[in-house]
Amino acid sequence: MAAKVYFSVSMSLDGFIAPESLEDLMGPQWRELQQWVFPQRFFRENLMLGEGGEEGRDNDILRETHLRTGATVMGKRMFDAGEQAWPEDAPFHTPVFVVTHTERDPWKRAGGTTFHFVNDGIEPALDRARQAAGDRDVRIAGGGATILEYVNAGLIDEFSIALSPVLFGSGIRLFEGVDASRVALEPVRAEPSPRVTHLTYAVRER
Numbered sequence: 001m002a003a004k005v006y007f008s009v010s011m012s013l014d015g016f017i018a019p020e021s022l023e024d025l026m027g028p029q030w031r032e033l034q035q036w037v038f039p040q041r042f043f044r045e046n047l048m049l050g051e052g053g054e055e056g057r058d059n060d061i062l063r064e065t066h067l068r069t070g071a072t073v074m075g076k077r078m079f080d081a082g083e084q085a086w087p088e089d090a091p092f093h094t095p096v097f098v099v100t101h102t103e104r105d106p107w108k109r110a111g112g113t114t115f116h117f118v119n120d121g122i123e124p125a126l127d128r129a130r131q132a133a134g135d136r137d138v139r140i141a142g143g144g145a146t147i148l149e150y151v152n153a154g155l156i157d158e159f160s161i162a163l164s165p166v167l168f169g170s171g172i173r174l175f176e177g178v179d180a181s182r183v184a185l186e187p188v189r190a191e192p193s194p195r196v197t198h199l200t201y202a203v204r205e206r
Contacts, residue, residue: 126138
């Protein structure tokens with residue numbers, strides 16, 4: 001089976017995936033949105049936060065998402081926030097391709113993560129990620145504007161949303177500006193957990 005291009009995000013019930021302000025990107029509102037992630041054993045192990053943690057379907061989904069991913073693509077906004085927050089052993093452990101207008105040499109981190117900075121658009125970034133991923137999938141990590149570019153370009157095969165029981169009221173809305181005339185969705189599965197509801201869709205051209 002051919003490798004897929006996918007994204008996987010947490011989303012509030014009113015459709016937001018992040019606060020508007022970069023300064024708030026990992027603040028209290030964002031942490032509430034991601035509250036299902038932090039207690040999980042795999043998350044704690046991957047970020048070296050110590051032993052222990054919850055096991056169950058939420059934990060399995062985090063692990064499965066990590067293991068299926070052979071390379072990651074992200075936008076400059078997400079990279080700028082994460083550069084200050086990620087540990088030295090960044091949590092990707094695969095090549096990461098940052099779509100940006102900033103020229104910069106590759107940034108190699110411990111544990112197998114190297115950030116490559118791509119200055120010629122989303123498709124060249126994806127081409128490089130596919131090559132690096134081999135037979136594993138490519139994850140479009142975010143932020144919202146980068147995900148939307150890939151959706152509107154017809155380059156996403158599948159996506160998953162962890163629908164979190166919080167309301168934002170404002171911020172970065174996942175599908176703001178989507179070209180609905182060319183995107184059709186096919187439900188793949190819906191899995192409720194005590195903390196969130198996991199929704200997965202295949203993307204088809206309308």
